[in-house]
Amino acid sequence: MSHHDESTAERGPQEIADLPKEKVARFDAALPEILKRYPTDHKEAAMLAALRRAQEIFDWLSPAAQKLVANRLGAAVTRAEEVATFYVMYHTRPVGRHVVEVCTNVSCSLAGGYDLFDHLRKSLDVDNGGTTKDGRITLRQVECLGSCGTAPAMLVDEEMHESLTPQSVERILGGLK
Amino acid sequence: MSETLILTRRWPKNDPSIDGYRADGGYRGLEKAIGMAPAAIVDEVKASNLRGRGGAGFPTGLKWTFLPKDVRPRYLCINADESEPGTFKDRYICEYDPHLLLEGISIACFALDIHLAYIYIRGEFAKQARSLEKAIEEARAAGIFGGPKLLGKADFDLQIHVVRGAGAYICGEESALMESVEGKKGYPRFKPPFPAIVGLWGKPTIINNVETLANVPWIVEHGAKAFADLGAGKTGGTRLFGVSGNVKRPGVYEKPAGYNLKKLIMEDCGGTASGRPVKAVIPGGSSSPVLRGDEIDVSLEPDAIKAAGTMSGSGGVIVMDDSVCMVRALARIAMFYAEESCGQFTPCRQGTPWMWKILEKIERGEGTLKDLALIEQLPGNIMGQTICALGDAAAMPVQSFVKKFRNEFVEHIEGKGCKHGETGWGVSRGSREALVGGNRHAVR
Secondary structure (H helix, E strand, O other): OOOOOOOHHHHOOOOHHHOOHHHHHHHHHHHHHHHOOOOOOOHHHHHHHHHHHHHHHHOOOOHHHHHHHHHHHOOOHHHHHHHHHHOOOOOOOOOOOEEEEEEOOHHHHHOOHHHHHHHHHHHHOOOOOOEOOOOOEEEEEEOOOOOHHHOOOEEEOOEEEOOOOHHHHHHHHHOOO | OOOOOOOOOOOOOOOOOHHHHHHOOOOHHHHHHOOOOHHHHHHHHHHOOOEOOOOOOOEHHHHHHOOOOOOOOOEEEEEEOOOOOOOOOHHHHHHHOHHHHHHHHHHHHHHHOOOEEEEEEOOOOHHHHHHHHHHHHHHHHOOOOOOOEEOOOEEOOOEEEEEEOOOOHHHHOHHHHHHHHOOOOOOOOOOOOOOOOOOHHHOOEEEEEHHHHHOHHHHHHHOHHHHHHHOEOOEOOEEEEEEEEOOOOOEEEEEEOOOEHHHHHHHHOOOOOOOOOEEEEEOOOOOOOOEEHHHOOOEOOHHHHHHOOOOOOOOEEEEEEOOOOHHHHHHHHHHHHHHHOOOOOHHHHHHHHHHHHHHHHHHHOOOOHHHHHHHHHHHHHHOOOOOOOHHHHHHHHHHHHHHHOHHHHHHHHHOOOOOOOOOOOOOOOOOHHHHHOOOOOOEO
16 A cells, blocks of 8 residues: 555445445355356355456555455455455456556557557646546557567456557547446 | 477367367377376377476476375466467467367376366457356367366366466466466476476476477377477477567467578568668567677577577577667667565666666766676576576576677767667567568468
C-alpha cells in the first residue's frame, strides 16, 4: 500500500459488510465451481481464480473484496493481499470502465507498439496506469503478450487484439462505452 | 523430401473439436499407449530424444524417470505460461489443436501413474484457456478421460484442469508455477529438492511445456526412432520457431530441430521487411545472448547453437535490421526483467532495475564511460547469485549486447544521444501491415 493520501473513493470499501449484498451473493454462488478443481484439503489453491472472479464482480479488488475472498477460502487476509498485489492483472485500485493494455516489448515496438502506446497516452491525456477523466478507459503499458508474430498487440478488458494499425485501434477504442 | 509436420499439420483452419481431431486420426497414440506397459512408454520417450521445449531443453524421458517409485499421489503440471518475450508458439497449440495437447497429457499421465494434471496458462491467454476448457469438456463427454476409464477401456481415472495465471512472467519458472497453482504469489523455491521429488503440495510433480507434451502422441504412434531421426544430435523431432521483428513473413514455423537460423530468417521469412541488412538476432527468447547479423549461419539445435555462444531456448527468434538502436532494444529488455523480478533475492531485485536505469541514461545521451564500465560489470554480479534463472536471464542479454555492439554504446555516450531516430525502434514500425499484407494468423 502506498503512503500518499488517498481519497475515500480510491481506498474503497474496507469491510465485507460494506460490499453490495447482491454482488457478494453472486461471488458465493460462483465459488463451488472454482473449488471443484482442487483437492478438498487445498482450498487456498483457489486464491487466484477466486480473486479473478471477485474482480469481475466488484470491478476491482478493494480491501473488502480481498477480505471476502480470504474469508471464503479460510485463508489469512494477508494471503489474499499478497496475491492481489503480486500479479499485474489484479487491480487493487479503481479502474476505468475499460482497461486497455498495450504491449511495448521488443517485438511489438519493432512493429510500432511503443508508438501506439505513446499516441494513446497523448490522445487520451493519461499517464501510464491512469484513467481518463470520464472514467471510460484505464491505459497501461504491459509486458510481452505472446503475440509477437502478430505485433503490435493489446488487451482490451483482457481480450487480445492483434496486428494493430492506427485505424483498427481507433475502431476498437471507439466501440468502448 | 516432404517435410514432416507433427505439431502444426492441423493449423490453423482445421476443426479443433474432438470430432475434427478424431477424423484426422487423433487419440490413436493414446489408444496404442493404453495397450503398452507404462514403463515401455517412458522408455520410448527417452529413446526419442525429446527435449523440453520451454527453454531449458532438458531430456523429457529422463525427467520422467526422476519420480520416486512409491510416493503417491503424483501430479503433472503443464507449463502454458508462455511469457518469454519473442515466444508465441504454445498459444497456437492451445488454440488450434487443444486435443493434441490433451492426448499428450493423457499418455504422460498413464505412463507415470498420475491422476491429476493442471494446465497452468498465463492469464492473458483468455481465448486459449477457453479453447482448452471446451476441449476438456468434449473429451470428458466422449469418455476419453475424466471417468473411471481411459478411452472407455483402461481402468484409469484422470482429471485435467485449466488453471489461469494472473500476469507474472516468473510463474513460467517451474517452482514458481507450482506456488501459483497452490494459490500463492510466484516466488521460486530453492532447488534441490527438485519438483520430481518434492513438488506440488509437497508431492512428486512433473512439469512439462505444452509443445513438449504435444509431441508425445506422435512418438508413441510412430516410434522413438522416427522422431529422433527428424532431429539432429541429441535433440529429436521438429521444433516450433516463432519469428518476429523485422521480417517479411513473421509467424510460427515448424522445422527440424537442427534447422539453420539464417535459412529460417532469409528464406522462410523472406529476410527483413525493410530490405535492409540484418543487424541483430535474438535467437531463443529475450534472455538468449544476441547474435550479430554475420553470426546467424548456425544450427538451432540446442547443443550446436550453444557452441556459438547462445541458445535456441524457447524458439522465439527476434530479428532487427540496421535501423534499430541496440541501446534502445536492450534497455527495453532490461526493463522487462526489472518489472518481472519477483523481488525475493537482492542481486536480482536491485540489480535488474539498476541495469535498466543505466541503459536508459545512456540511450538519452546522459551516460558516461563510467556507466558503460558499470553496465559491463553488473551482469556478472547477478549471474548465479539468485534463487532462479531470472537473474541469469536478465544478465545474458546485457552482457551480449554490450559486448557485440559496444561501439554503439560508446557513440551514445560520446555523441550525447541516439542517432536512430526519435524512438530508436527503426523503420519497420507502423508499416508492418503494408509490408506483410496483414498477417492475421502468424502461422506458416
